[in-house]
Amino acid sequence: MSTQQVAFLGPEASFTHLATQVLFQHEKLVPLRTIPECIEAVTSGKVDIAVVPIENALEGTVPLTIDYLYHEANVSVIAEILAPIQQHLMVHPSNVKRWEDIQTIYSHPHALAQCHKYLSYRFGKVPLEQSTSTSAAAKYVSENEQNCIAAIGNTSAATEYGLQIMEHNIHDFHFNHTRFFVLSKMKKSIWQAGHTKQVKTTIMLTLPKDDRSGSLHQVLSVFAWRKLNLSKIESRPLKTGLGQYFFIMDVLEDDQVPMMRGAMEELAALGCEVKSLGSYYTYETKESAD
Amino acid sequence: MSTQQVAFLGPEASFTHLATQVLFQHEKLVPLRTIPECIEAVTSGKVDIAVVPIENALEGTVPLTIDYLYHEANVSVIAEILAPIQQHLMVHPSNVKRWEDIQTIYSHPHALAQCHKYLSYRFGKVPLEQSTSTSAAAKYVSENEQNCIAAIGNTSAATEYGLQIMEHNIHDFHFNHTRFFVLSKMKKSIWQAGHTKQVKTTIMLTLPKDDRSGSLHQVLSVFAWRKLNLSKIESRPLKTGLGQYFFIMDVLEDDQVPMMRGAMEELAALGCEVKSLGSYYTYETKESAD
Numbered sequence: 001m002s003t004q005q006v007a008f009l010g011p012e013a014s015f016t017h018l019a020t021q022v023l024f025q026h027e028k029l030v031p032l033r034t035i036p037e038c039i040e041a042v043t044s045g046k047v048d049i050a051v052v053p054i055e056n057a058l059e060g061t062v063p064l065t066i067d068y069l070y071h072e073a074n075v076s077v078i079a080e081i082l083a084p085i086q087q088h089l090m091v092h093p094s095n096v097k098r099w100e101d102i103q104t105i106y107s108h109p110h111a112l113a114q115c116h117k118y119l120s121y122r123f124g125k126v127p128l129e130q131s132t133s134t135s136a137a138a139k140y141v142s143e144n145e146q147n148c149i150a151a152i153g154n155t156s157a158a159t160e161y162g163l164q165i166m167e168h169n170i171h172d173f174h175f176n177h178t179r180f181f182v183l184s185k186m187k188k189s190i191w192q193a194g195h196t197k198q199v200k201t202t203i204m205l206t207l208p209k210d211d212r213s214g215s216l217h218q219v220l221s222v223f224a225w226r227k228l229n230l231s232k233i234e235s236r237p238l239k240t241g242l243g244q245y246f247f248i249m250d251v252l253e254d255d256q257v258p259m260m261r262g263a264m265e266e267l268a269a270l271g272c273e274v275k276s277l278g279s280y281y282t283y284e285t286k287e288s289a290d
Numbered sequence: 291m292s293t294q295q296v297a298f299l300g301p302e303a304s305f306t307h308l309a310t311q312v313l314f315q316h317e318k319l320v321p322l323r324t325i326p327e328c329i330e331a332v333t334s335g336k337v338d339i340a341v342v343p344i345e346n347a348l349e350g351t352v353p354l355t356i357d358y359l360y361h362e363a364n365v366s367v368i369a370e371i372l373a374p375i376q377q378h379l380m381v382h383p384s385n386v387k388r389w390e391d392i393q394t395i396y397s398h399p400h401a402l403a404q405c406h407k408y409l410s411y412r413f414g415k416v417p418l419e420q421s422t423s424t425s426a427a428a429k430y431v432s433e434n435e436q437n438c439i440a441a442i443g444n445t446s447a448a449t450e451y452g453l454q455i456m457e458h459n460i461h462d463f464h465f466n467h468t469r470f471f472v473l474s475k476m477k478k479s480i481w482q483a484g485h486t487k488q489v490k491t492t493i494m495l496t497l498p499k500d501d502r503s504g505s506l507h508q509v510l511s512v513f514a515w516r517k518l519n520l521s522k523i524e525s526r527p528l529k530t531g532l533g534q535y536f537f538i539m540d541v542l543e544d545d546q547v548p549m550m551r552g553a554m555e556e557l558a559a560l561g562c563e564v565k566s567l568g569s570y571y572t573y574e575t576k577e578s579a580d
């Protein structure tokens with residue numbers, strides 16, 4: 001059997017790369033530039049699998065992923081990866097001695113936001129510059145040894161670009177995690193050692209009519225009387241006008257009690273348009289050593 | 291009575307500026323750089339009123355606004371403004387004759403996304419550069435006459451920076467609107483000519499316990515049996531861990547049937563933590579002449 005190709009949201013050493021490496025140790029990993037490119041690569045058969053971020057504990061759902069999966073693509077979620085997000089401050093090895101005199105700090109806007117308290121307390125007067133990824137920030141710092149500048153990113157970025165970490169875990173919230181979807185055209189979920197006990201099913205649906213309090217109430221009845229627990233419910237604009245939404249719901253169930261089939265039939269009977277992204281297991285990655 | 295000061299998300303000629311001018315013709319308008327700065331200016335009493343974007347028909351809720359209103363601020367919504375979003379392609383007057391040979395197109399990432407189809411069809415090979423606002427893009431183009439470059443923005447930006455519009459209404463979706471919240475420390479809603487018939491109330495709530503299908507179902511019952519229509523329901527992360535959310539709901543009611551008081555009491559009795567942002571009218575602005 002030939003090696004599977006796994007696309008991920010790059011560049012190398014991104015958080016998605018770290019998460020992808022945990023589940024795919026023997027496959028060929030292909031960094032792509034954008035979330036739509038990753039999803040398109042699966043749809044068109046250029047790769048077998050793609051890994052993209054779907055939700056962060058602080059920032060919420062990644063709108064681009066959810067919108068693209070709803071409007072543009074027809075792929076299944078075959079696993080999800082839950083990974084801790086740890087941010088570190090790193091400089092070029094030549095600047096280790098003068099690191100407290102940093103002139104500018106580079107990182108992705110989300111990473112800068114995640115370290116807001118540390119940065120204002122410790123480097124309140126140092127300008128912050130946005131980069132397209134934490135990894136790109138590390139690369140820039142590695143290429144500008146003559147400037148006393150720093151990047152914020154993960155350990156993998158420090159290793160990849162030969163930077164030295166001066167302060168570990170500078171993010172404000174220490175429970176911060178990101179969820180990644182593992183996508184494929186095949187509907188077969190990944191089942192290997194280390195997954196969580198419960199199966200998760202992600203569905204996207206539109207309500208049957210405009211009376212939103214009434215019809216959303218009906219939809220939730222479908223799950224409530226079956227004691228199916230929703231671990232997530234969110235709405236996103238349908239892009240057909242203000243106030244028109246579709247809903248994304250994650251439903252948890254134990255392996256032993258498959259109630260989802262009946263629920264799906266009832267949703268259809270109510271007149272909902274339902275798109276199931278598949279049923280899958282969750283793989284949690286551990287915090288890295290440092 | 292002294293003139294009221296109204297902060298808005300700047301810079302001058304931004305879409306928020308356009309919307310603010312419709313409702314506030316005689317007040318002193320103060321452009322501020324970020325959404326938190328606008329909200330802080332109201333909270334601290336530096337200004338009387340602030341206008342910030344809350345939701346776009348394509349992009350969805352503006353997370354920064356909703357999160358700041360939930361976690362950080364204690365202000366009321368006293369009106370909302372609904373404004374159409376129209377994007378135009380503009381160049382420096384010196385470059386009118388060679389506008390079809392544009393080398394680079396500048397705009398805010400949302401505006402570039404909103405014109406995605408036009409841009410890929412008409413200028414598929416021209417690089418796109420991100421700017422911090424549509425207005426900043428127009429300013430940059432006005433200051434770089436020697437380069438054959440273009441900006442995407444509104445008519446007000448073209449006027450402000452003396453640019454000439456070469457193509458009107460290049461946005462892909464022609465129903466695109468943005469909602470703006472008018473915020474104040476006073477709880478008194480704005481009531482002047484031109485508002486819509488129905489009163490809207492925005493509430494933010496957390497569910498009483500972890501059984502999400504059951505408790506959200508209960509919460510919606512409160513509205514369903516009263517026939518109160520929810521024009522919006524969304525969830526946002528509580529920032530306390532993945533899968534923990536608060537909900538934003540917009541409830542519509544006719545002036546004559548004030549059912550909200552009973553609903554709020556019942557929500558509290560269920561054990562929800564509820565924060566009301568206030569009850570207010572909607573003001574719709576017309577499409578501009580061109």
